[in-house]
Amino acid sequence: MRVxxxxxxxxxxxxxxxxxxxxYDLPAVNLGFTSFLDxxxxxxxxxxxxxxxxxxxxxxxxxxxxxxxxxxxGRGLEKAEVDVNISLTQLVYQSDQELALxxxxxxxxxxxxxxxxxxxxxxxALSANGANLGDLLIGPYLQWDxxxxxxxxxxxxxxxLQMLLPTGAYDADDxxxxxxxxxxxxxxxxxxxxLAPKWTLSWRLHYLWNAENSDPFGPLGADDSQxxxxxxxxxxxxxxxxPNRLRLGINGYYLKQFTENKLDGHDLSDxxxxxxxxxxxxxxxxxxxxxxxANVYWETWAENxxxxxxxxxxxxHHFH
Numbered sequence: 001m002r003v004x005x006x007x008x009x010x011x012x013x014x015x016x017x018x019x020x021x022x023x024y025d026l027p028a029v030n031l032g033f034t035s036f037l038d039x040x041x042x043x044x045x046x047x048x049x050x051x052x053x054x055x056x057x058x059x060x061x062x063x064x065x066x067x068x069x070x071x072x073x074g075r076g077l078e079k080a081e082v083d084v085n086i087s088l089t090q091l092v093y094q095s096d097q098e099l100a101l102x103x104x105x106x107x108x109x110x111x112x113x114x115x116x117x118x119x120x121x122x123x124x125a126l127s128a129n130g131a132n133l134g135d136l137l138i139g140p141y142l143q144w145d146x147x148x149x150x151x152x153x154x155x156x157x158x159x160x161l162q163m164l165l166p167t168g169a170y171d172a173d174d175x176x177x178x179x180x181x182x183x184x185x186x187x188x189x190x191x192x193x194x195l196a197p198k199w200t201l202s203w204r205l206h207y208l209w210n211a212e213n214s215d216p217f218g219p220l221g222a223d224d225s226q227x228x229x230x231x232x233x234x235x236x237x238x239x240x241x242x243p244n245r246l247r248l249g250i251n252g253y254y255l256k257q258f259t260e261n262k263l264d265g266h267d268l269s270d271x272x273x274x275x276x277x278x279x280x281x282x283x284x285x286x287x288x289x290x291x292x293x294a295n296v297y298w299e300t301w302a303e304n305x306x307x308x309x310x311x312x313x314x315x316x317h318h319f320h
Contacts, residue, residue, distance in 0.1 A: 024305055025227040025261045026273055027164060027180035028112070028134060029208060032297050032312050033088065035236040035251040036283045038202040039156040039192030040143060043288050043318040045096040045104070052088040052314045059083065059308030064270040066303050071123035080126065082176065082306060083117040094143060103142030108160060110137040114178035128176040132169035135179050137162060157191040172218045182227070183211040198240035205233045220263065228259040228272060236281065245285055251295045252278035274303040277310060289318040
């Protein structure tokens, strides 16, 4: 999801929306899509198909102080909320050929389909670009074999040079778009530590850099804009309650933007985004080749972005 800032459409709109000018500009990134056992594909080399469904609900638009943003309507000022439905299809190839530093190469391709529901829909400030394809993600990576201990694996990790290409639907007249209209570099380090035979801790740590948008949201009246740099991390810990079948645990994510957004090359103050999400989750192993992940997240500490709840479903199949 991408929510763009607003400059004054009129004097009154400018006063209402001033706290959010220049914010809400980061592209859609991996917040909670991945969780348990993230350090390696579950069944070794080969092709994987993964399907995600994420349902984001009651996403209240927050300003720089974390207060609810209100939008002007014919009835007065009303709290702004957005629901988002995301279907994401992923294809992964994991080779058995070693490259640099003993890592085995692989390739990750992902394509989302995004649908927005903005409330109040009849507001005078924000509009949404309807259900459509989001940006294509391409990620070459290196996967390392597990480090083994006396009772099995102790640690496994992967590094991916993830890139978001500006292929998704984008309209400069809309504030909410499936695509970002920019190239983004979003590399990560993912790992799983086996703290005990049945207890695991996993994380995926990303860095995010965004190129300039040469066609920013129209009412900005600018030639270009650029979202700031950020870090974001997914984290999860699970315990095996049914041998080789069911793991239960806790999962979360945190995003922190550390440089300001830019408009026509100039920094904009108070535009850094932040959010924390946390909740319960599970992974069910139908077999070594089929796995179902389910995660729930409740968000807090949001600044300059939405704050709501997410339900994430992910099915993984290994072709063997």
